[in-house]
Amino acid sequence: MQDLKGRSVLITGAASGIGRAAACEFARQGASTLILNDIDPEGLAESARLVEELGARAVSSIADVSDSDAVQEMAGSALELAGGIDVLVNVAGIGILCPLEELRIDDWHRVMEVDFWGTVNTTLALLPHMMERRSGHVVNVASVSGLSANMVYIAPYVAAKHGVVGFSRALQAELSLQGIGISCICPGAVRTPIYETGPIRGFKPEMRSLSRLLLRFGEEPEDTARAIVRAVRRNRFLVITTPLYRFDWFMRRHFTRLTSWTDHLLTRAVTTASRRYRSPGCTG
Incomplete structure (x- = not known):
């Protein structure tokens, strides 16, 4: 879709x-209608304002992507309003910073419901329309955590993003000959509100300082956004957005024993550094 x-x-x-x-x-690239979905009405209003300043029409749609009925209703309204959806971009996601032993079953369910099932719900809601037209593009924003599991304390997020990567591969296998493009975007650390507002359990609130340290090596949301648009235009499937993580992915595929050793060192370093912030049962 050039x-x-x-x-x-x-x-x-x-x-x-x-x-x-x-x-x-x-x-900026000329899209005429943007259907903007979230559960935050104030944030959506600001996003809509920015889009309209760039000359496009923005329509806000408040719906929880983990609710399949709400998603079906949203998709129907969007199709009626826009006359068709050319590109679906699944970004909605949440996470929790928590040691494995402190996680509750509800934590696992909630992250999976939004990060994995939210992606599935919106895709399945719009897929019949795209298949009927034999055109369209689906972008699933996963994470480098969906390609490897070398980060501690984010187990539900890692599991959900692995699911998104697998779902994307399955879509590509079945839809590549039907005129529908699939892209799976895997950024590393991105400077987004999830690092400041995401729930923490088992740590003192000061643990966020380690997250901020990670963000020093992260990318801006605008960098990821440009990667998304390029992927749609070039019909690229797997996009790892930063050179460091592209190198990491190459090493993991070709030097498994070495990366297992470096993962062990990284886990030990993070575990040691975070020990001072441990506070079982603490939320913040």
Whole structure:
């Protein structure tokens, strides 16, 4: 889909971060209608304002992507309003920073419901429309954590993002001959509100300082947004957005024993550094 002019795009998780940046980037590249989804009405209003300043039409759609009925209703309204959806961008996601032994079953369910099932729900809601037209593009924003599991204290997020990567591969296998493009975007650390507002359990609130340290090596949401748009235009499937993690992915595929050793060292370093912040049962 080289030409985005006049296209209609639906973006989940559009109230902030990558979703907002993606909406603005699609507007810059000529998309005419942006359907912006989130559960944060104030954030959506700001995203819509920014999109309209760039000359595109913005429509806010408040719905929880983990609710399949709400997603079906959202998709129906979007199709009626825009006359069709050319690009779906699944960004909505949450996480929790918590040692494995402190996690509750509800934590696992909630992260999986939003990060994995939210992606499945929106995709399945719009897929019949795209298949009927034999055109369209689905972008699933996963993570480098969906390619490897070398980060501690984010187990539900890692599991969900692995699911998103697998789901994306399955979509590509079945839809590649039907005119529907699939892209799986795997950024590393991105400077988004999830690092400041995501729940913490088993640590003191000061643990966020370690997250901020990680963000020093991260990327801006706008960088990820540009990668998303390039992936749609070039019909690229797997996109790892930063050179460091592309190198890491290469090493993991070709030097498994070495990366297992470096993962062990990284886990030990993070575990040691975080020990001072441990506070079982503490939330913040």
